[in-house]
Amino acid sequence: MEALLGNERLKTGLTAAFASGKLSHCYLLAGPPGSGKHTLARILTAAMECTQGARRPCGTCLQCRKVLDGVHPDVITVDDPAKKTVTVEMIRKARADVYIKPNEGLRKVYIIPRAMDMNAAAQNALLKVIEEPPDYAAFLLLSDAAERLLPTIRSRSVPLQLSPLPEELGMAELARRFPGKDRSALADAWGRSEGFLGQALKLLTEGESLAEETRRFADCFARRDKLGLTELLVPLERRKREELIPLLTQWVEILSQALAVRAGQPGRWEAARQLGRSRTSAESLRALRSLRRAIELLQGNVSPGAVCGVLQVWLDVTD
């Protein structure tokens, strides 16, 4: 159960349900991407199959290990990544299978990772089986858009809503997983994750976090550091057009966020929040327009050297 961070109320409730043996046949695991639905599904499945009485899932018995390794024969994933939706055929196949008793497990657990992508026919087919399932059957519906499920399905499921993590907990976990990374990069990723660890990890691993140059740009702009900006722009003159465009686009993005912060919205990046605090909307807007013009020039085949040169004039950070 510890594998799922935060979500204390949810975990307490589930632990109590396991202790009393009061399990539902159908759970709806709801939360945005990266909120822990898959982790929770694994824990829940292991707890359903665990043969240790005391504290399920124990994580060490054979049944737990098979679930956690993804090789348990009675845990069935209902999906086909090649298909755009979860079709009625997939549900019918599961429905036919559900009446065959478990191979070795206590239960047969059907996991539907994209429950929100079931079309109406698939949902109706599922409804028939969750209305009167065999005792040993359990269905785990994972969804980041629970409202797309029929009310009749929702009313027959026990909702398990994943919540954002407190910043302290999320940051500690990021620092643990990325010991070499500097704290501001972690804080940026965390700031953009809306409190969901999976999103922060995705940002950090996919390199979508703020580029170092973007952070420096924001810093120079916030502090009206003209020399710092020149030192940043000069080496960029040698960059390739296809590298420079995404970078400047990120600068535009951080300025738009700074504007949003001034308009009272929460900024995703700490650097944007700082920018929003230190410069007026008019100043940020002016810089943003200059950057958009620079991007247009690059797209129009003006050389990176010329564009970086003109940006030093246009982005007069001291005014």
Ligand SMILES: [Zn+2]
């Ligand atoms: Zn176990």
